Amino acid sequence: MTPPPAPSAPAPSAPALPAFPWDTLRPAAERARRHPGGLVDLSVGTPVDPTPPVVRDALAAAADAPGYPLTAGSPALRAAISGYLQRRWSVDVDDEQVLPVIGTKELVAWLPTLLGLRPGDVVVQPALAYPTYQIGGLLAGADVVATDGLLGLGPRPVRLVWLNSPANPTGRVLPPQHQAKVLAWARERGAVVVADECYLELVWTGEAVSALHPSISAGSHNGLLVVHSLSKRSSMAGYRSGFVAGDPTLVARLLDVRKHAGMMMAAPVQAASVAAWSDDQHVAVQRERYRARRERLLPALLGAGLQVEHSEGGLYLWATAGRGAWDTVDVLADVGILVAPGTFYGPAGERHVRVALTATDERIDAAVARLAGLDLRVG
16 A cells, blocks of 8 residues: 655745835825925935946946856956955955945845854844844844844844944944944954945045944954945946955855855946946045035925934935824825835834935925925924
8 A cells, every 4th residue: 555645844934024114105105296396205215316427338348248257256346346445445455355246235135144144143233224134134034133232232142243334224424433342342252243334435424434444443354344335326226236345254155155046246237346446536426416415405304393313424314303203204295205214224213204315406406495385393
């Protein structure tokens, strides 16, 4: 008699993830879109300015790409990245210490998994943070702790600590001394520090310093990685191009896993990225565009009764009217302005909104005109 087939093993369950926050903003977006003057979208923060010609020309020249690209990046790309770090941030790294990635959101989401974190490990992120830090920890099955104070963590098995300066959403610029203390704390416990520096080119007040600089790293890149992106500084969000750099042992581990997984940047995008990392002029032009928009939008928000906190850098103004975040979203949507509720970034943002500078000059001017007729103060 043929024995019955053995029961199949249950399929592994996917990690429970929170709802995608931007989906909840659709009703407010629809209401804002009905404004007679059209929608002013200051929510997501997607670049709107043209990709620089130097980048587009390099992309077109590399369009004939029949072979597979190198996961580690072409020698030209690795040299461009290491040259950029030295030229702009006085950081010396070998080419083997840098690795191109297919957009930094991809890296942030998969980094805990790529580094081998597992259930029981702890990822620490800021109390107000880019939501993908949490998603990355959850995908690895790790515990995620959102806090700005490390002393209360006690003996927990912290494996990864996120720094973000200038921060999304708050625009806060962390002093180098603070970052150095976090790194020293993590090194004592064998944890990896990852500094998200995607907005480092956009510091308005305060000091812009990479975590790889000796003033923070104490002259060693052990246990330290930094993340940079071309999305905002070079208006290349559609290219999906960034890099991770730092500890050579960690970079080698990431490269090994990414080679097996086929996580390679397209060759034409690599060529375009060489042009972007090698050219500072287009970055200066783009930075001045954002500075001018900030200088128009900031006083308009203050005049409408909003208080702007932090916001020393980055592409966002972190604002509160002293009322619930969604109440502020709704009031602004009624005049056709869409912003992001602070709750997208953690419970600590329940009375704030994030206002992006990533809109055309015409749309920024429209927002300024509409804010002139508002008083959002409570009471």
